[in-house]
Amino acid sequence: xxxxxxxxxxxxxxxxxxxxxxxxxxxxxxxxxxxxxxxxxxxxxxxxxxxxxxxxxxxxxxxxxxxxxxxxxxxxxxxxxxxxxxxxxxxxxxxxxxxxxxxxxxxxxxxxxxxxxxxxxxxxxxxxxxxxxxxxx
Numbered sequence: 001x002x003x004x005x006x007x008x009x010x011x012x013x014x015x016x017x018x019x020x021x022x023x024x025x026x027x028x029x030x031x032x033x034x035x036x037x038x039x040x041x042x043x044x045x046x047x048x049x050x051x052x053x054x055x056x057x058x059x060x061x062x063x064x065x066x067x068x069x070x071x072x073x074x075x076x077x078x079x080x081x082x083x084x085x086x087x088x089x090x091x092x093x094x095x096x097x098x099x100x101x102x103x104x105x106x107x108x109x110x111x112x113x114x115x116x117x118x119x120x121x122x123x124x125x126x127x128x129x130x131x132x133x134x135x136x137x
Contacts, residue, residue, distance in 0.1 A: 017048060017052070019048050020049070020052040023037065023038060023039065023045050023048060024036065024038070024048070024052060025038065026052065028061065030062075030129055030133060031060065031061055031062050032063050032065060032129045032132045032133065033056040033061045033063070033064045033065070034065045034067060034101070034125065034128075034129070035049075035053070035064060035065070035066050035067065036067045036069070036070055037066065037067065037068050037070060037071040037084075038070045038071070039070070039071070039072050040071075040072040040076065040080065041071055041072075041080040042076075042079065042080070042083060045083060046083045046086050046087060049084075049087045050086075050090055053087060053091060053096070053098075054091075057096050062097065062133060062136040063096060063097030063098065063099070063132035063135070063136055064091065064096065064098050064132075065098075065099045065100075065101050065122075065125065065128040065129060065132060066087075066099070066100055066101065066103075067100075067101040067102055067125070068084070068101070068102055068103050068106060069101070069102035073105070077105070077106070080106075081106050084100075084106075088119055092119075097132045097136050098119045099119055099120045099121070099122060099128045099131055100119055100120070100121040100122070100128075101121075101122055101125055101128045102123060103121040104121065104123070106121075
């Protein structure tokens with residue numbers, strides 16, 4: 001099943017759990033899932049994020065762009081980043097393409113203690129999507 005429009009992605013409640021939709025807003029753009037992270041992300045949200053992204057990939061999405069512009073700032077920003085790293089690592093191992101959008105503030109926390117190397121980070125959604133599409137040909 002491949003959904004073509006932004007509205008269809010959110011309307012298909014079989015793809016994403018209610019708890020996932022509470023924290024993340026998924027949109028489909030050119031068969032790439034753009035996920036907007038809202039509020040504070042903790043390790044408790046990792047499972048929702050992982051399951052949601054895997055569901056999107058199973059539904060035919062070519063990759064994921066994780067928009068962290070609305071993710072809460074604060075002293076726990078590194079903890080939030082570590083939750084995203086767990087998801088990125090799992091997806092990378094499964095062969096999925098994962099990019100960050102609006103993540104410059106996170107990249108300064110991506111030090112040598114965090115593995116693997118960070119995914120590409122973009123400030124423009126069209127560039128982030130084009131990169132996913134180019135890497136999934």
